[in-house]
Amino acid sequence: MTSGTPAAAAAFARSHLDFATYGAYGGATSCVEIEAADGAFMVCDMGSGLREFGVDAARRCAAGHPRTYHFFLSHMHWDHIMGFPFFGPAFDPGATIIVHSGHPDAEDALRRQQDEISFPVPFDWLRAKFEFVVHAVGEPFDAGGVTVTLIRQHHSHDSSGFHFVRDGRSVIYSTDSEHKLDNMESEAAFEAFFAGADLVICDTMYSLGDTVSLKQDWGHSSNIVAVDLCHAAGARRLALFHHEPSYSDADIQRMHAETVRYEELVREGRPALDVICAYDGLEISL
Ligand SMILES: [Zn+2]
Ligand SMILES: [Zn+2]
Secondary structure: OOOOOHHHHHHHHHHHOOHHHHOOOOOOOOOEEOOOOOOOEEEEOOOOOHHHHHHHHHHHHHOOOOOEEEEEEOOOOHHHHOOHHHOHHHHOOOOEEEEEEOOOOHHHHHHHOOOOOOOOOOHHHOOOEEEEEEOOOOOOEEEOOEEEEEEEEOOOOOEEEEEEEEOOEEEEEEOOOOOOOOOHHHHHHHHHHHOOOOEEEEEOOEOHHHHHHOOOOOOOOEHHHHHHHHHHHOOOEEEEEOOOOOOOHHHHHHHHHHHHHHHHHOOOOOOOOEEEEOOOOOOOOO
C-alpha cells in the first residue's frame, strides 16, 4: 500500500483509533439479513437499513440469486417498517415478498405508510407478488428450509421475537422487548427460547441505570438483562442491538466495554459469552 493514499489512511485509522472515532456505529433503524435459507433472502424488520439491503439484493439478483424475500416483522412501529417504501425490489414483477409476523395488522401498517399523505407511491403500484402470513406464538414453521418460531414480547402493541434454526445452528432476533425481572415465569420462557443459541441479537437500548430509574415501562431492555438472560440460556454470542438514538458513538462504545466487563464479572465458571456491538454493515459468520 502506498502511503498518502485513502486506503493507507483508512488502514492507519483502523489500527490506531478506537471504533467510535474511526468507524462510527451508524444510525440506520432495525434491519438484519440472515443468510441461511435455500435460495431465498431472509430479513428481520424493515427499518431504514432496508434501502441499502434492497440495493445489494438487486445486485445479487442480477448475478442469479432467486428473487424470493422472507421478511420477519417484530412489530409495526415506524422505526421497523420505515425502510419499506424505499425497498427497490418491491417494484420487481419477478419478485415474491412473503411477510411473516405475529400481527394481523402488518399489511395495514405497510399500506398506510404509503398513503398519499405520507408517500407519493401507493402500495398498489408495487409489482412484486405479496403474501402476508400471520403466525401463532410457539408454533414452528418453515421458511426456505429454516425452522422459525415466534415468542410474544412485552412492548407497546406487543412485539415478536424470532428463533431461527437450521442444521443445529440457531439465531435469535429479539428486539423491542422489555424484560420484567420480577416476572420469573416470563423470564423462564425467554431462557428456554434463547437456549443454546449461537447468536442472540438483543434489544439493549438502555443502560441498566436508565432502565430502573427513568425508563421503566418504555418497552426496551438493558445490556445487563441481556447478559443475564444469555448466561442463563447458555447462549454463545450476544449482539447489543437497537441503540438508544440519543447516545453518541462514544456512549455506545462505553456501554459495549461495560457489558464485556460485566459479563466477565458474573460469568462464574460458565463458558465465555462473546459480546459484540451492532453497527451498520456488521457481518457475522456462525
Ligand atoms: Zn417498538
Ligand atoms: Zn424499535
